[in-house]
Amino acid sequence: MSSPALSPMPSNLPSSEPAAPKRDAQFVRVAETQREPLSFFIDGHEVTALQGDTLLTAVLMHQRHVRESEFSGAPRAGFCLIGACQDCWMRTEEGMRLRACSTLVTQGMRVVTRLAEVTSLVAPVVASAAIANGDIE
Numbered sequence: 001m002s003s004p005a006l007s008p009m010p011s012n013l014p015s016s017e018p019a020a021p022k023r024d025a026q027f028v029r030v031a032e033t034q035r036e037p038l039s040f041f042i043d044g045h046e047v048t049a050l051q052g053d054t055l056l057t058a059v060l061m062h063q064r065h066v067r068e069s070e071f072s073g074a075p076r077a078g079f080c081l082i083g084a085c086q087d088c089w090m091r092t093e094e095g096m097r098l099r100a101c102s103t104l105v106t107q108g109m110r111v112v113t114r115l116a117e118v119t120s121l122v123a124p125v126v127a128s129a130a131i132a133n134g135d136i137e
């Protein structure tokens with residue numbers, strides 16, 4: 001007696017093959033590939049994402065980290081993906097902090113991931129705030 005033939009497992013993946021993964025990317029997009037594209041900037045380099053991507057997803061589609069730790073300099077890429085661990089904080093070129101896993105990427109957004117660039121952005125902002133508060137002259 002032969003065993004019954006197994007039917008293929010149903011899939012919710014798109015019928016077309018996803019694009020080949022980028023060599024240095026942490027994430028690979030396997031679904032929802034038809035959303036509208038947009039462009040944004042990582043460390044001054046223009047890259048693409050899809051409408052509705054979180055900033056974390058958008059950045060990790062291009063590289064393996066979203067920032068460098070201000071304590072050790074080690075690369076960080078988020079952990080929980082749900083806004084609980086605080087591991088995915090990033091900065092915009094203007095120095096604004098964003099939690100990447102709970103912020104949607106937007107057209108033209110400019111973020112930095114390298115500690116040296118963040119330090120050069122944040123120090124003047126902190127100094128300006130201290131001057132405005134009368135803490136320093």
Ligand code: FES
Pocket residue numbers: 077078079080081082083084085086087088089099100101102
């Ligand atoms: S990945 Fe944990 S808070 Fe964003």
